[in-house]
Amino acid sequence: MNADSASGWIKVYLATWVSCSSLSLSADELGFDGNQVAIPTVISAARLTQSVLDTPASITVIDRAMIRALGTRELPDILRLVPGMVVGRESGSEAFVGYHGTSADGARRMQVLVDGRSIYEAALARVDWIGLPLDVEDIERIEVVRGPNSATYGANSFFAVVNIITRNVQEVPNAELLVRAGDDHIRDGFARLSLHGLGGDWAWSVFHREDTGFDINARKKTPFKDDKVVDGGYGKGQYTTVNDGLLTLSAGFSRMVAEQARRNDTSIYRELPVATLETGYVGVHWDQPLNSQHRLNLKANINTLSRDEPWYVRIPYLVVSPELTALFAQDKSLANRFADDPVMTCASPDFVTNARLRAVCLRLADRNYTDLRNYTTNQDYREQRVEVEVSDLWLPLPSLRVVLGANLSQSQASSVNFLNGDAENRVSSGFGHAEWRLSDQWLLNVGAAAERDDQSGENFSPRVALSWQLKPNQVLRAIHSRAVRTPDIAESQFDAHYYATTDDRSQRAYDGVFFQSAKADGNAKTERIRSNELSYFAQYQSLPISLDVRLFRDELDLTRNQLEIDDLIISGYEYYLMRGAEVSTEWRPSSFQRVQLNYAYLRVNRPSDRGNENTDFVPTHSGSAIWAWYDPNGWRGSLAYGFYNNLNKDLFFDRLDAHVGHVLRVSEKQTLDLGLTAQVRLTRDAELRRDNGVDSPQRIWASVGWRY
């Protein structure tokens, strides 16, 4: 038999054999371990790495390339690209970011995570977007799960979840410096150092941001003092453990000093209150494959927050005296009337019928009670949360992936002003999610979380999503989910008093407690949402365009909880029905250009025609358009337009943002990054609040960066 005929025979033989074998040499045959790497597509919807086609929720992903092309300096501006997300500035130091805009105070109906760690403040149910111990330069990408997600992240993942994913320490430059300067006294700095050492990879960054915020009170046409300065740092270290595990250590801190512009118009202040907000955290995350079927995930972190806001006031002793406090305890309305207009109130018939009012009125003749004195009080609070979470990714079948886990968090808050002391809350939960590929075209996602909250009891939040893959890159989803928002510590245990001490300690006899006080009855309700969603997601390769359409109908049992000392409201349930549609489309003419159009339509059936804080910031129409471009030769730029209508009843907000930047290579390893960003308000309405005015519609800044 010659070689050729032998080969021919062999080929015939192999042709029969190969039909039962793989096409070509597989990984293990060439010395690989055969495990496919986890493709980092999206991870936030179900704690699984999933294609956006497979997630049990609509998701918006904003990646590093887009963040760079935008040229923004603060996180909230990036979130304007999320359809349905309402973003505005409450003041220069406080941002409002709310999906569907229903919460007028903080982000209380949205969960916000940094690398999976919640930064939702347990005491006051808010997120400090501006004082976050993180700079925009530290962010790799942001995933926003649009829709309730308590099934995955527990209570407070009510309307949406924002997961901010920080940069991989192996990818950042060895050293980096960046400065920005521009209008409104923008003076920013950022520095980062990364190295390979101590057995792992590390990156540390520090940042400084300052600006003057709003300029004028748009209602009164008076100057507005709204300056803020933020300093902070962030560090992250990564170690590879056995069997391709990853141990991540991270820590961050920030300190924000902010003038409280909203107190500008009150005459009692001797000087404008300045708040100092300090936040910090340390965290550890261990992601460890155990075998081919199990992957352990362990997280632990400690978060601290403190806010110091001393108030230097000039008031008469009478308003902190026991007499007026006793009147307030008996008749709040009468005490408030007296505080507003003592003479008229004392001349009213109540003087005759109310002994406590008479006692107060008699003090009007006593100069010890009526002379103005310098007092100091404060609006301070402290908070600490310790959180531990363990989960297991289990792969029992090729078509089934399951995540099971438990979470325990212990929160403590301390505030003489808000809580009249200390308060705490413990939340324990178990969660599970299963992704089951029923067939090539059908995918079922089922998840639920069971939670026990010391304050609000037990809650159960399920979610079911069925996806039908019409074509390889098109999917139609039907989702039903239920979620809860549990009352924060302050809502449950609000007990507010302002203790005032005289600056001149020789007059300590005139120390007192501000006559107004408020105490919650401990019956704050757990808010609930029942959401039905039909969504369509497609990636049309030939165009190439991606299209994301979300139709939703949310039934809401909301409360109206207003934690004001002079107007405390802890309401019962009010039923709202929210319906709407969101469309998001992105066209990528090339890998270096993107055109995005986002639009959201929201319709709310509220309990009464009157607006309230649950609906004040719900725009009927909102949207954004952006063209972003990054040239492989170093140029980048963007042009973005965003708008909201019906904010605070009738305010219209729109803004045009533009950025252009260029990276110059100055040596083999060094680059210079030059950038110019402009934000231009096109309409003159105040932003979000009627006081928030600016003296110039545009804000422009330049940046220079050096990287090694």
Add this chain to the structure above:
Amino acid sequence: MIARSRERGSRSWQRCVAFTCAMVVCFFSVNTHAMTRVGLWGAPSAVVQQLRSTQPQIDWQAEPLGADTQLHIAWHADAYDRLLTAEKREPILLLISSLTQRNLARAHDSALLWGPPLLQQVRLARRVMPLAKRVGVIARQGLDREAQLSQARHLETLAAGVRSEGITLVPLLLTPPISARALAEASEQVDIFVATNDEVLFNRDTAKLILLTAYRHQKALIGPSPAFVSAGAVATMAVPKLALIAELIARVERWQKTGRLGEPLTVDQFQPLLNPQVARSLGLYLTPDLLREAQP
């Protein structure tokens, strides 16, 4: 008498059977000794089984300890180095993606090259991502001067060849070991990555870092080998196992006939090998034609 005669007849018959058996045993024993013993080093057991069943007239032995092996097959460069260290005198046939990064140590050794030609890889990149205009070819920085020049000439020729197809070939010269930082910077310049047949750059130790970094930047990678596709690369051009085994056996039979392994041979039969799951995750649409071609 009759009984004695029967006894003699029976003995004769027994002797005849014993002789026949002895002859048969002797025949098979001689035949066994005549079979060529080929040592397989670094080959997975499935491949050894496959060779045994496909060509049973050769004695395929996985990593044999005896000294009677006449030919060695090294399944990868590490196995080849092990054989050289063990001072095996017999010729070695090395299976390797290419010989651009290393030479055969001895004149009587040879190689079977299974690495896909770069041109086919670049064209596959275009088929996986039809709108890709800038295709980044990851090659090694820091070769010796002559090899570096040769590599540069090869890439220039290739770039000129694909320019008419609307492809801008971007050489990305990286120093091994590839760092995530360097790859992240490179990702800003291209639509898709293509890996070269360079085991110094692309190996089991670097695979995870390369793939994860590429995917963090939403860039697909045309891997250098099927192993990379199994590990998460979106596709590669690959020699079907059928063809590789057939070429290997043909090479061994040629050596049996001529006593020489001959010059290194490039296997020129390639077909796409795809990872549809990765393609889907990256939002890439694999055309029915491509999927059909990739079928065994």
